[in-house]
Amino acid sequence: MDIRLATNDEIAKVSKLSVSxxxxxxxKDSSIVATLVHDDDIIGFAAARLCWTAAGSWVNENYRRQxxxxxxxxxxxxxxxxxxxxxxxxxxxxxxxxxLFSKYGLVTEHVAxxxxx
Numbered sequence: 001m002d003i004r005l006a007t008n009d010e011i012a013k014v015s016k017l018s019v020s021x022x023x024x025x026x027x028k029d030s031s032i033v034a035t036l037v038h039d040d041d042i043i044g045f046a047a048a049r050l051c052w053t054a055a056g057s058w059v060n061e062n063y064r065r066q067x068x069x070x071x072x073x074x075x076x077x078x079x080x081x082x083x084x085x086x087x088x089x090x091x092x093x094x095x096x097x098x099x100l101f102s103k104y105g106l107v108t109e110h111v112a113x114x115x116x117x
Contacts, residue, residue, distance in 0.1 A: 006033035006045070014045045024049060024087060052080065052088035054101060073104040 006014060008028040014035065015026040026033060026047055036044030059068045080088060091112055092098040101107060 001036060001038045001043075003034060003036050006035045006042075010035060010042065014042060014047065017042075017045075018047065052085055054088055054090035057100075070104065077105075 011026050011028050011031055011033050014033050015031075019025050026049055030050040031047055033045055033047040035042045057069060057072060059072070089112070090097070090101045090107075092101060098109075
């Protein structure tokens with residue numbers, strides 16, 4: 001058995017497995033994948049993926065409740081899609097922020113764990 005960093009071809013293979021397990025996909029430009037290999041078969045992996053993080057939003061009080069935040073979020077989401085960004089995360093500090101982020105569309109909630117290196 002050997003533990004090593006995945007090649008680009010291996011990242012593509014592990015990405016399919018990751019998605020089938022309910023995880024996010026990986027790609028060679030935004031992922032680092034460590035693989036456990038036995039007889040040329042990948043029998044395990046651990047991966048980290050670059051991910052955009054929501055950095056906030058704001059509209060002047062005089063212009064609120066006119067749909068501008070939806071327009072801003074749509075513009076942002078469209079550009080992220082154009083760049084092939086498949087997801088971004090928010091780490092809300094309170095219920096208001098959680099509700100605000102989710103009102104723009106489908107959100108799945110997970111317990112976030114942050115690893116400081």
